[in-house]
Amino acid sequence: MNLQLCDSHCHLQDEAFDKDREAVYQRARAQGIGMVVPGYSMITSERAVALASQFELISALIGVHPHDAKEVDAADLETLREWSSDPKVVGIGEIGLDYHYMNSPMETQRAAFGQQLRLARELGLPVSVHSREAERDTLDLLDEVPGIRGVLHCFTGSWEFAEALLSRGFYISFAGPISFKNAQALREVAARVPTDRLLVETDAPYLSPAPWRGQRNEPLRVIRNAEIIAAQKNCSTKEVFAFTMSNAYTLFSRVSCE
Ligand code: NI
Numbered sequence: 001m002n003l004q005l006c007d008s009h010c011h012l013q014d015e016a017f018d019k020d021r022e023a024v025y026q027r028a029r030a031q032g033i034g035m036v037v038p039g040y041s042m043i044t045s046e047r048a049v050a051l052a053s054q055f056e057l058i059s060a061l062i063g064v065h066p067h068d069a070k071e072v073d074a075a076d077l078e079t080l081r082e083w084s085s086d087p088k089v090v091g092i093g094e095i096g097l098d099y100h101y102m103n104s105p106m107e108t109q110r111a112a113f114g115q116q117l118r119l120a121r122e123l124g125l126p127v128s129v130h131s132r133e134a135e136r137d138t139l140d141l142l143d144e145v146p147g148i149r150g151v152l153h154c155f156t157g158s159w160e161f162a163e164a165l166l167s168r169g170f171y172i173s174f175a176g177p178i179s180f181k182n183a184q185a186l187r188e189v190a191a192r193v194p195t196d197r198l199l200v201e202t203d204a205p206y207l208s209p210a211p212w213r214g215q216r217n218e219p220l221r222v223i224r225n226a227e228i229i230a231a232q233k234n235c236s237t238k239e240v241f242a243f244t245m246s247n248a249y250t251l252f253s254r255v256s257c258e
Contacts (some may be wrong), residue, residue: 003057004032005241006248007222008173009094009128009153009201012037012058013047016205016216025055028219033057034245035219036201036252038093038128038153040065042076045083052088059252060086061093061128069104069112077119084123090252092120093128094153097141100132109134110141117145126150126251129170135161142168151251154203159189166197171251173199176207176217178228191232195243199251200225 007028012035017024028035037052038061039045045062052060062083064072083089095116097109104112120127127150131138135157142148151171155162162172172193178186190198202208202225204217209224226240233240 002032003034003245005200005222005226006034006036006245007202007204007219008036008151008199008244008248008252009038009175010035010204010217010219010222011040011044011206012204012219013039013044013051014205017218021051024218024220025058028222029057031220031223033219033222034248035059036061036090036128036248039063040094041068041071042079045080049083049086049089053086059088059090059254061091062089063092063095063116063128064112065094065130066096066098066109066113067101067103069109072112072115077115080116080119081123084125087254089125090254091126091128091150092116092123093150094130095127096130096132097134097138098130098132099134099137106137110137113141114144117141117148120150121145121148126253128153130154131157135164139164139168142170149251151199153201154207155189156186157189158185159192162189162193166193171197171199171247173201174225174229175201175203176209176213176221176225178225179209180213181210187228187232190229195233196247198229198244199248200229200240200244
């Protein structure tokens, strides 16, 4: 399969795709789009691993989202460790902090994030990090686990936050919000992120880019996000395909893109 582009974060295991998952996958495959499918709970991590074994162009991430941090116990961490030996598991995610919804208490979120960061480092795997209204604590926790490699997924923060992540060796990934009318500041951040650190994603089924905002999203629409980046970088969409795919597969180095 000649891959053209990578959707570095899409939840194809989500029930939003129960009726037509195969068709959604085939639409992306027809355009040479590889897909990284992160878990967000134990069940959805297990489903991500199953999808990756079923579909050639899907790789899986396993991990528990901050929303469900209160559910994470020692047995779960052991299970994640076992699942990580599957060759199609390419990293730990999505993990992080969400102080906007606060579905789990802050302290619990920080504990679960820290435990999963340490697990990733021990396993030598990169992480996909979710951070909402928690920039300072996200950086502090990353600093507690030096040497961790990863990406800040669906970046919507300030240039200062981007710079702090870049200085820690992180990649920055942009999703549909970069296409929104009121997102000029975010587009300016994207313009400044070096091309060797930039990824694209859909975060499907969420965050459809304009002009499909509000509809169910799917991996095919990662093309739209790449077009927006191309306009910001004054380069061709093809070039964005090439550098974001190369970055995705450098970061998630267990994936083969041959
Ligand atoms: Ni996500």
